[in-house]
Amino acid sequence: MGTALVTGATSGIGKEIAWQLAAEGNDIVLVARRVDALEALAERIRNFTGQQVEILSADLSTEDGAKAVGARAADRNRPIGLVVNNAGFGLGQDFISGSLDRELGGIDVMARAVLIICHAAANEFARRGYGAILNISSMTALTAQGTYSAHKAWVRTFSEGLAETLRPYGVSVTVSCPGLVHTEFHERTNVDSSQWPEIAFIPVEKVASRSLDAARRGQVIVTPSPLYKGAAGVVRAMPRWLVRKTAGPGRSGRQ
Numbered sequence: 491m492g493t494a495l496v497t498g499a500t501s502g503i504g505k506e507i508a509w510q511l512a513a514e515g516n517d518i519v520l521v522a523r524r525v526d527a528l529e530a531l532a533e534r535i536r537n538f539t540g541q542q543v544e545i546l547s548a549d550l551s552t553e554d555g556a557k558a559v560g561a562r563a564a565d566r567n568r569p570i571g572l573v574v575n576n577a578g579f580g581l582g583q584d585f586i587s588g589s590l591d592r593e594l595g596g597i598d599v600m601a602r603a604v605l606i607i608c609h610a611a612a613n614e615f616a617r618r619g620y621g622a623i624l625n626i627s628s629m630t631a632l633t634a635q636g637t638y639s640a641h642k643a644w645v646r647t648f649s650e651g652l653a654e655t656l657r658p659y660g661v662s663v664t665v666s667c668p669g670l671v672h673t674e675f676h677e678r679t680n681v682d683s684s685q686w687p688e689i690a691f692i693p694v695e696k697v698a699s700r701s702l703d704a705a706r707r708g709q710v711i712v713t714p715s716p717l718y719k720g721a722a723g724v725v726r727a728m729p730r731w732l733v734r735k736t737a738g739p740g741r742s743g744r745q
């Protein structure tokens with residue numbers, strides 16, 4: 491896949507995707523906010539894999555941050571073969587009484603930055619006639635758990651449309667919709683992940699490898715676990731009033 495750019499690479503799914511890509515012989519651009527974590531990870535990946543690793547510290551909740559990443563994704567002198575839009579977080583609050591800034595930060599990182607980076611990458615990839623984009627959505631895109639579900643539904647629908655737009659240019663777009671994964675995601679939002687049975691969690695290695703396999707095949711939507719594929723089928727078959735009742739606001743597991 492050549493050089494891959496991965497956002498949200500300092501932990502969880504993004505970090506695992508970066509490791510797997512480097513282990514396969516790809517150079518990597520790691521993107522996140524924490525410079526120390528980016529530097530330490532870059533050093534480890536270089537030492538273990540011998541690949542070139544670049545770091546790009548950017549806050550994707552800002553337009554400047556997202557545009558800087560978009561510019562790197564579209565840099566003709568240092569071509570990127572795969573862009574992975576993975577950075578994201580749970581809001582950890584109710585819509586009523588929650589902070590508006592936190593809400594805006596969520597939509598900025600999980601929708602606006604994805605749009606800005608995809609816009610830059612899509613134009614360059616279409617011009618030269620190759621490239622791949624992998625966007626990380628979530629199973630919650632099918633539920634009604636408030637704004638986080640809405641952002642993830644946006645990523646999924648946007649990616650499907652972009653996949654069709656870019657297909658004639660030889661560029662693929664894949665959207666991955668994982669279920670629960672052990673990462674820093676839940677502790678960052680005050681969610682006790684021990685409330686769910688271990689069987690409900692997909693190993694992060696599988697989420698990364700199945701998402702990357704789908705991107706390699708040019709598959710548009712991937713649910714990287716048989717359990718959640720089944721669950722997605724059940725949710726689709728349910729009337730929406732039942733989805734709202736069983737997987738609506740207040741059902742995110744937050745304490």
Ligand SMILES: NC(=O)c1ccc[n+]([C@@H]2O[C@H](COP(=O)([O-])OP(=O)(O)OC[C@H]3O[C@@H](n4cnc5c(N)ncnc54)[C@H](OP(=O)(O)O)[C@@H]3O)[C@@H](O)[C@H]2O)c1
Binds near residue numbers: 504524626629670675
């Ligand atoms: N864990 C799950 O159960 C689960 C399930 C389905 C989908 N997902 C999705 O998977 C993606 C990755 O989440 P994860 O579970 O791996 O969570 P995580 O371990 O908390 O990782 C989140 C990553 O996003 C980065 N990030 C957060 N805010 C950012 C910002 N403003 N600018 C730049 N980078 C930012 C973080 O880096 P810094 O803090 O260093 O910036 C970190 O590298 C997210 O889009 C999430 O919605 C997760």
